[in-house]
Amino acid sequence: MIDYIKGEITELTPASVTLETGGIGYFISISLNTYSALEHKKNEKLFIHESIREDAHQLFGFINKQxxxxxxxxxxxxxxxxxxxxMILSSxxxxxxxxxxxxxxxDxxxxxxxxxxxxxxxxxxxxxxxxxVSGEGSLDTGISSETASESIAALVMLGFAQVPSQKAVARILKEKPDSSIEQIIKAALKIL
Structure with a gap:
């Protein structure tokens, strides 16, 4: 099974990317979130999920394991x-x-x-x-995942990258665990 492919981006569309590595171009289906992360890059590492069916062998690529x-x-x-x-991950x-x-x-x-x-x-x-259980990818503190998730989502909607937003929110909540979403966002804006 393929865990990840690292290589040069030779073709990129909102639905797929071709990564060339070792002289082989891999056609990989991606979400819009991954497309946004790849948009201005020349080389990248994508985590892969292989779908092997009777009629097709497809690769799905993701910017991170989460x-x-x-x-x-x-x-x-x-x-x-x-x-x-x-489609859900793109939405x-x-x-x-x-x-x-x-x-x-x-709803x-x-x-x-x-x-x-x-x-x-x-x-x-x-x-x-x-x-x-999978919350390990978002924050490893003992904080309210709902507060953290809403804060991260708001920062991402404001145009900040996901990983730095997660780190900023985790740092803020380690220092002040009972912060409101508004307080977290204001503090994160000073950090980011």
Whole structure:
């Protein structure tokens, strides 16, 4: 199984990237979040999920392991295929998706193209416990994941990169664990 591919970006579209390594070009399907992270780069390392079926062999690439883990969780839900999982990951940032699932926000999930009420409910029921366990990618402090996720999502929406936003929020909450979302964002804006 391929864990990651590191190489030169030879072609990039919002839905796919071709990474050349060792003289071989790998066609990899990606989410919009990964596309945004790759946009102005020449070389990159993508974490890979291989989908091997009778009629196709596909590679899905992710900018970090956390996004790949969420993709794997999503495709484990009955009725969610790779295309739908990629659509969900393209519609929301990782912190937003974690927040939507952990808080059971069915309405937000239904805004994703192709997700109806029953599918949204199934995603939440199947993944609610798993997302809490997977929180290692967002913050490893003993803080409220809801407060942290909302703060990170707000910073990402303001145009800051996800990883620095996560680090800033973690640092702020280590110093002042009972900060409100507004206080976290104001403090993070001074750091970032």
């Amino acid at each position: 996004e790949r883990d969420l993709f794997i969780y999503l495709i484990s839900v009955s009725g969610i295929g790779a295309s739908t999982a990629r 929301m940032t990782i912190p937003e998706l974690e927040l939507v699932i952990s808080t059971g926000n069915v 937000m999930l239904k805004t994703v193209k192709g997700i109806g009420l029953k599918t949204a409910q199934r995603i939440i029921v199947d993944l609610k416990d798993k997302i809490k």
